[in-house]
Amino acid sequence: MYPDLQDKVVIVTGAGAGIGRGIALRFGREGSIVVVNDLRPEAAREVAQAIAAAGGHAISLPGDMTDELEVNKMFDEVLRIYGRVDILVNNVGLFEFGPLVGSATEDWDKDFRVNVKSTYLCSNRAAQEMKRAGKGRIINIASGAGKIGGTWSRGYAAAKWAVLGLTKSLALELAPEIRVNAVCPGIIDTDMDAAFVEEFSRRQGITPEEFKKNRAASIPLRRTGTPEDVAKAVVFLASDEASYTIGEAFNVSGGLVMH
Ligand SMILES: NC(=O)c1ccc[n+]([C@@H]2O[C@H](COP(=O)([O-])OP(=O)(O)OC[C@H]3O[C@@H](n4cnc5c(N)ncnc54)[C@H](O)[C@@H]3O)[C@@H](O)[C@H]2O)c1
Incomplete structure (x- = not known):
């Protein structure tokens, strides 16, 4: 447990299922104020309710994080209610897979729109607010595929490689007030x-x-791996225990990826 995460306002995107859900539940247990975003309002609501049922504090704010208007709407709402954003977890992602020959360009675009554009849009808006506050943390959920590639995964691997490039560039630009890191899950x-x-x-x-x-x-x-395995790395990087770590691409892969 990380006492400094208590009462922090944390946005987790794409938190209605899977890894994002696991991350949101873990922040709930840490005593954070969790903003559960997802494209699917019902799924976001269910996770916020699960956090509240366990004694935590959460709200659901659905929205498409690839759409700048919806991103701004969500951040405006968080600022209206809480007045700040302490931590952003860019978890939204999509995996289009299949052989290269005969593949649709639309699938390539989708991999970049959902994995990279959402991370850029949310980080951009969060950084504005965090800079004003003089502090903040951003954690991007990349992938082991963004380090070693993968069969039938070219668009996804290239997009996650881009997420790591974005992570390192923002870590340099936003230091020292805002710490930016990434987590690279293996097979979850x-x-x-x-x-x-x-x-x-x-x-x-x-x-x-x-x-x-x-x-x-x-x-x-x-x-x-499990969503809980990934959540453990995310709360560590968000906490003061990782106060001297930026631009990291932290593997949670059971040993599949080691660099
Ligand atoms: N599962 C794995 O093995 C694995 C491995 C490495 C990395 N990852 C990454 O972890 C993250 C989460 O993956 P997952 O396996 O939990 O995925 P998932 O598909 O199980 O869940 C993703 C959630 O994001 C939501 N979502 C999708 N697009 C959205 C958008 N535009 N705006 C808001 N919400 C949106 C979906 O509705 C869904 O609830 C992704 O970035 C993924 O690339 C997953």
Whole structure:
């Protein structure tokens, strides 16, 4: 637990499911004031309610984080209610996968719009508010694919590589008041991963369970990760315990990626 995270206003984007949900719940347990964003209002509301039911403080603010107007609307609302933004977690992401030959340019654009543009738009607005306050933290959820690439993942890997470039550039520009870091998850058990497992197991002619078992065996720690594993790294980087760390791309991959 990190006492300095108590009462901090934390925005987690795309927090209606998967990793973002895990991050939002963890900040809730830390005593932070959690703003749960998602494209899907119902999903965002459910997570905010789960935080409140566990004794935490949260509100849901749905919105599309690739749309500048909706990003500004969400930040305006947070400032109207709380007067500040202490921590931003850019978790929104999308994984388009499939072979290069015959792929649609629209899928390439989608990978960049959802993974990179959302991170840029939210960081830009958050930095304005954090600069005014003279402090803040931004944590971007990138991916191991943004360091080593991946089969059928060119658009996603290139977009996450861009997220890491953005992380390091903003870390330099916004220091020392605002600390910017990234987390690079490996294979995490979420809906996003389920779609990938479905397609790859079908192509290999094995069941999704067999595919997952084989894949887990190839991970040095012998298991896929959980949203909670990722959340542990995020709260650490957001806390004062990481006060001398910026521009980092912190692996949470069970040993799949080590640089
Ligand atoms: N699952 C993995 O194995 C894995 C690995 C590495 C990195 N990541 C990254 O972690 C992050 C979360 O992934 P996940 O697996 O939890 O994904 P997920 O698809 O399970 O959940 C993503 C959530 O984001 C929301 N969302 C999508 N687009 C949005 C938008 N434009 N505005 C607001 N909300 C939006 C969705 O509604 C959904 O609730 C992503 O950035 C992803 O690239 C995931």
